[in-house]
Amino acid sequence: MRRLKLILEYDGTDYVGMQYQPNGVSVQEAVEVALCKICKQNVPIVASGRTDAGVHALCQPVHSDFPIDAINPQNLQNALNSLLPADIRVNKVDVVANDFHARYHAKKRTYQYKITNKLTAFNHRYFSCFNFAELDCELINKYLELLQGEHDFSNFCKINPAIKSNVCYIFSAFICPHENYWILKISGNRFLHNMVRRIVGTCFILHQERAEPEKISEILNGKDNSARYKFCAPPNGLYLENVEY
Amino acid sequence: MRRLKLILEYDGTDYVGMQYQPNGVSVQEAVEVALCKICKQNVPIVASGRTDAGVHALCQPVHSDFPIDAINPQNLQNALNSLLPADIRVNKVDVVANDFHARYHAKKRTYQYKITNKLTAFNHRYFSCFNFAELDCELINKYLELLQGEHDFSNFCKINPAIKSNVCYIFSAFICPHENYWILKISGNRFLHNMVRRIVGTCFILHQERAEPEKISEILNGKDNSARYKFCAPPNGLYLENVEY
Numbered sequence: 001m002r003r004l005k006l007i008l009e010y011d012g013t014d015y016v017g018m019q020y021q022p023n024g025v026s027v028q029e030a031v032e033v034a035l036c037k038i039c040k041q042n043v044p045i046v047a048s049g050r051t052d053a054g055v056h057a058l059c060q061p062v063h064s065d066f067p068i069d070a071i072n073p074q075n076l077q078n079a080l081n082s083l084l085p086a087d088i089r090v091n092k093v094d095v096v097a098n099d100f101h102a103r104y105h106a107k108k109r110t111y112q113y114k115i116t117n118k119l120t121a122f123n124h125r126y127f128s129c130f131n132f133a134e135l136d137c138e139l140i141n142k143y144l145e146l147l148q149g150e151h152d153f154s155n156f157c158k159i160n161p162a163i164k165s166n167v168c169y170i171f172s173a174f175i176c177p178h179e180n181y182w183i184l185k186i187s188g189n190r191f192l193h194n195m196v197r198r199i200v201g202t203c204f205i206l207h208q209e210r211a212e213p214e215k216i217s218e219i220l221n222g223k224d225n226s227a228r229y230k231f232c233a234p235p236n237g238l239y240l241e242n243v244e245y
Numbered sequence: 246m247r248r249l250k251l252i253l254e255y256d257g258t259d260y261v262g263m264q265y266q267p268n269g270v271s272v273q274e275a276v277e278v279a280l281c282k283i284c285k286q287n288v289p290i291v292a293s294g295r296t297d298a299g300v301h302a303l304c305q306p307v308h309s310d311f312p313i314d315a316i317n318p319q320n321l322q323n324a325l326n327s328l329l330p331a332d333i334r335v336n337k338v339d340v341v342a343n344d345f346h347a348r349y350h351a352k353k354r355t356y357q358y359k360i361t362n363k364l365t366a367f368n369h370r371y372f373s374c375f376n377f378a379e380l381d382c383e384l385i386n387k388y389l390e391l392l393q394g395e396h397d398f399s400n401f402c403k404i405n406p407a408i409k410s411n412v413c414y415i416f417s418a419f420i421c422p423h424e425n426y427w428i429l430k431i432s433g434n435r436f437l438h439n440m441v442r443r444i445v446g447t448c449f450i451l452h453q454e455r456a457e458p459e460k461i462s463e464i465l466n467g468k469d470n471s472a473r474y475k476f477c478a479p480p481n482g483l484y485l486e487n488v489e490y
Contacts, residue, residue, distance in 0.1 A: 011367055086364065088366055120254060124332065
């Protein structure tokens with residue numbers, strides 16, 4: 001038995017998320033089906049984290065205990081890619097230490113959120129559309145700056161009573177204009193359920209109102225609990241970009 | 246009754262083609278369903294030409310006789326876009342002369358074919374993948390140059406006995422490198438069934454063999470009838486880019 005680290009890339013549009021769900025096919029299921037075909041036995045995988053239905057990954061590390069000792073990582077990668085649907089790719093396979101854990105050992109996670117103000121037949125799977133004529137990136141960056149550092153993000157997530165602490169450390173968060181779209185990038189030690197989408201959603205509501213930067217701190221610390229700021233931006237613009245160990 | 250010209254854009258991946266087919270949903274069916282919801286009666290559309298299953302359009306003009314005289318084109322466009330699936334967009338609606346014909350009056354059609362040599366989870370719907378380390382665009386452009394002008398393209402299409410002439414006039418044909426992909430563009434007065442895909446396919450087989458440019462003329466005029474040159478490139482890289490009247 002060898003522990004493997006696989007780097008997955010996926011278009012999440014047609015999946016119910018990374019993790020098993022009763023209502024459809026998950027990325028996990030698709031990968032485990034392919035591994036099972038190769039190994040003729042169940043080979044569970046453990047991801048660095050969950051991604052919701054419709055959320056994509058440019059780099060989703062998973063680990064797995066592979067029951068065959070003689071492994072050629074490149075051959076395994078090729079075999080998996082030939083068995084997997086075209087919207088899931090394995091970009092790397094490495095043999096790792098037997099105690100490596102894709103989730104617990106992750107130190108930094110980076111997400112990107114791609115934004116457009118005009119949907120086309122070709123971008124709707126990969127961008128979220130917001131209604132604006134001009135985007136004041138400087139203003140949004142002021143909101144994002146106030147989220148950096150260590151904070152309790154209870155007011156920016158879907159509360160899960162099983163999780164003891166909602167404190168996260170945000171290394172960086174900023175938005176950048178591109179040719180005809182925008183990318184918001186955020187890196188942190190961990191992210192709570194819906195946290196990136198809630199941050200994006202709130203920033204766009206605040207931007208719509210041209211609210212003062214300090215408003216986001218009031219929302220963060222619960223001073224302003226208005227329902228209109230609790231907007232969860234759609235999943236299709238969200239990508240897990242990188243996970244560092 | 247007013248004749249309308251609609252400009253459609255579509256991601257053809259999940260459709261059986263532009264035109265009705267017994268085996269699935271066509272773009273035509275999706276648009277006619279939306280028009281029927283608005284007009285409460287059948288409103289057939291006539292496209293500038295067929296596109297095969299999986300082929301996309303950046304600009305597919307269609308005409309239609311709209312049964313309601315008082316039309317606000319912008320409102321109709323908005324209504325259609327709210328009813329249509331996200332992978333079909335109506336980019337323009339115009340009232341045109343009652344004798345305008347989207348197919349018969351078209352004078353110039355332009356297709357583009359997007360090529361990659363590395364498939365990812367995100368490009369497989371929109372690019373065709375060919376296996377090469379380096380692409381000699383100059384050589385491919387020499388092949389394409391010999392197809393320009395007026396020729397009988399019987400050896401570059403799926404023969405249809407109902408069509409009397411296979412003579413087409415090619416205005417221009419060339420391939421251009423982009424950051425990490427390539428686009429082949431071809432404009433002509435008309436295109437036969439599978440003609441663009443057969444041209445692309447043949448060019449890539451010739452490129453693989455580093456064949457002399459004249460080889461493509463031998464294939465065109467039937468002197469070389471080898472089965473290996475009759476390669477129809479996959480549909481996913483193909484886009485109807487523009488139709489001029």
